[in-house]
Structure formats: C-alpha cells, structure tokens
Amino acid sequence: MHNSTRRRRLRPFTTVVIAIAAAFIAVPASAQQDMQALYENMQAVFGLELGGRPDWDTVDVTIHHVAGSVYQIRGEGGNLGMSVGDDGIILIDDQFAPLSEKIMAAIRSVSDAPIRFLINTHVHDDHVGGNANFAAMGATIFAHDRVRVRMMQGIRGNPPSPPEAWPVVTFSDPISLHFNGEEIRVFPVPPAHTDGDIYVHFTGSNVLHLGDAFRTTGYPNIDTGNGGTLQGTLDALQIAIDLAGPETLLIPGHGVVSRRDAAIELRDITIEVTDRLRPLVAQGMSFEDVVAGRPTADLDPRWGRRLDRFLPAIYLALTNGD
Numbered sequence: 001m002h003n004s005t006r007r008r009r010l011r012p013f014t015t016v017v018i019a020i021a022a023a024f025i026a027v028p029a030s031a032q033q034d035m036q037a038l039y040e041n042m043q044a045v046f047g048l049e050l051g052g053r054p055d056w057d058t059v060d061v062t063i064h065h066v067a068g069s070v071y072q073i074r075g076e077g078g079n080l081g082m083s084v085g086d087d088g089i090i091l092i093d094d095q096f097a098p099l100s101e102k103i104m105a106a107i108r109s110v111s112d113a114p115i116r117f118l119i120n121t122h123v124h125d126d127h128v129g130g131n132a133n134f135a136a137m138g139a140t141i142f143a144h145d146r147v148r149v150r151m152m153q154g155i156r157g158n159p160p161s162p163p164e165a166w167p168v169v170t171f172s173d174p175i176s177l178h179f180n181g182e183e184i185r186v187f188p189v190p191p192a193h194t195d196g197d198i199y200v201h202f203t204g205s206n207v208l209h210l211g212d213a214f215r216t217t218g219y220p221n222i223d224t225g226n227g228g229t230l231q232g233t234l235d236a237l238q239i240a241i242d243l244a245g246p247e248t249l250l251i252p253g254h255g256v257v258s259r260r261d262a263a264i265e266l267r268d269i270t271i272e273v274t275d276r277l278r279p280l281v282a283q284g285m286s287f288e289d290v291v292a293g294r295p296t297a298d299l300d301p302r303w304g305r306r307l308d309r310f311l312p313a314i315y316l317a318l319t320n321g322d
Contacts (some may be wrong), residue, residue: 214236
C-alpha cells in the first residue's frame with residue numbers, strides 16, 4: 001500500500017488536536033481497573049513469563065552526543081535525553097532508581113552543570129524510576145497531568161509512587177522552555193503508548209525525543225491498561241513524521257537514534273497489521289483464535305517484540321469500532 005493511501009486512513013491533524021483534549025478527561029478508577037484486567041487476560045494468551053530486573057551492578061550506562069546541545073544516555077530501560085549548555089541541564093526521563101548514580105557519572109563525564117529540570121515522557125518505571133533521586137538533587141520534575149495522577153494511584157497493581165517522585169509541574173497543553181540557546185517545545189500527543197505521552201522537540205538542535213510512542217525495537221508497545229490506544233499511536237507517529245525534516249534526529253523510547261523514515265515504517269507496519277486483523281474481527285473471531293492463526297507470522301522476525309501488547313490493542317480497538 002502506498003504512503004499516500006496510508007495517510008488518508010489517519011485522522012486530520014486538526015481532528016487530532018481536538019482528540020487530545022477529549023482523551024485527557026479523567027477516567028474513573030473502576031473503568032481503569034476493568035480495562036487493565038481485560039488487557040492482562042489478553043496478554044496471558046501468549047503464555048509469556050514476566051522478566052525480572054537485571055543485576056544492576058552489571059548494567060553499563062553510556063552517553064552519546066546526538067546533535068547540538070542534545071545527548072542520549074543508554075542503560076537499562078528507556079533512552080534518556082539531555083540538553084547541556086550554559087543554562088544547565090535538562091534531563092528527559094531517568095530509568096530505574098538503582099541506576100541513578102551511574103547515570104550521574106555519565107552526565108558528569110560531559111558537564112558539571114546542575115540538573116535544573118527533569119521531564120518525564122510517560123509513567124512507566126523504566127522512565128520515572130529515578131525521579132525521587134533526581135528531585136533530591138534539585139531537579140524540578142515536569143510531566144503530563146496524567147503521569148502525576150497515575151503515579152499517585154499506582155499502576156499495574158503496584159502501590160503509589162512516593163510523593164517525592166511525583167511531578168511538580170504538570171500540563172495538558174504545549175509548553176516551551178527557552179534554555180541553552182534554543183526553544184525546547186514540550187507537548188502532549190494523543191494517547192499512544194499510554195495516556196500521558198509527550199514529545200520533546202529541541203528546535204535548534206533539530207532533535208525530537210519521542211518517548212515510547214516511537215521505538216525501533218519492534219511493534220509499537222501500546223499499553224492499553226494505562227490508556228494507550230491504537231489510533232493514538234497512529235496519530236502520534238504522524239505528528240512526529242510531520243514535524244521531522246530530512247535531517248531531524250529522533251530519539252526513541254527504546255532502540256537507536258533514527259530519522260523520519262523509521263517513524264514512517266513503524267506507522268505503516270501498524271496499519272498493515274490492523275488491516276490484517278480487521279476482517280478477522282469482523283468475522284467474530286475470538287482473540288485466542290486470532291492469535292492461534294498467527295496473522296503476523298511473516299512480520300514477526302523483524303517486528304515481533306511486544307506482540308503481546310500490540311495485538312490486544314488492535315483487537316480491542318477493532319471490536320470497539322475504531
């Protein structure tokens with residue numbers, strides 16, 4: 001299918017903006033719990049065992065220059081972003097608490113400046129797990145309104161995060177930070193990976209940090225249990241595609257720094273799999289039967305990671321008429 005055809009299947013950008021506001025209306029806790037239970041039951045069809053945490057002592061944390069003032073930090077969990085300059089440091093995400101010292105050592109290999117702001121791209125613990133540690137160092141934490149709400153409630157059956165880890169500046173509208181010689185635009189996107197996803201656009205450096213709404217490690221990871229949606233994933237990817245120029249560098253939540261073509265490829269494979277499932281759902285097939293039929297068998301060698309989250313999200317969207 002040609003890209004022009006694929007693009008026509010997406011909502012117009014103006015509709016996306018309206019949908020963002022509507023999507024952030026508070027969802028009752030009981031409805032969230034029902035969705036989480038349904039989602040977990042669908043994941044159980046795959047029979048996967050939950051992986052444990054690594055031995056933190058064996059994790060290597062490395063730092064790499066991306067462009068302009070922007071660096072990427074890699075370790076265990078989501079990719080961190082960092083702006084470094086005369087105004088100090090802005091950190092994007094912070095992985096797990098046990099890695100905070102290693103992350104600081106990587107930061108200090110580049111700059112001795114204070115970490116003034118910490119921006120969370122969404123609520124998962126491999127992106128916010130170090131919040132309390134960096135707050136204790138003086139960083140002011142920014143995040144989407146929904147991130148703070150979910151941290152206060154706890155996710156995936158876990159207790160709430162400690163108050164010192166909660167974001168203190170929250171938003172549901174775009175904000176700008178004028179920092180290190182450039183405008184850094186921080187803005188919500190439609191519920192994609194979760195319902196608290198944001199993008200960070202370093203306009204002068206020509207770099208986008210996209211959090212887990214974009215990844216290069218496999219299929220989109222749509223966490224329906226925490227508000228992620230299929231249509232939001234398509235819309236968020238389209239926003240990244242529209243913003244990125246030919247030289248723009250994209251920092252994914254997981255994977256390698258990429259360019260616009262990688263976001264187009266991820267959008268297109270999402271549409272392809274949705275098109276494959278659509279007639280199966282229309283026939284009334286159960287989710288178990290859909291999985292047993294292996295409709296993505298030819299794609300899985302390249303994309304198969306997180307199929308246990310990807311297929312449930314598509315099936316739920318299609319059964320709900322999306």
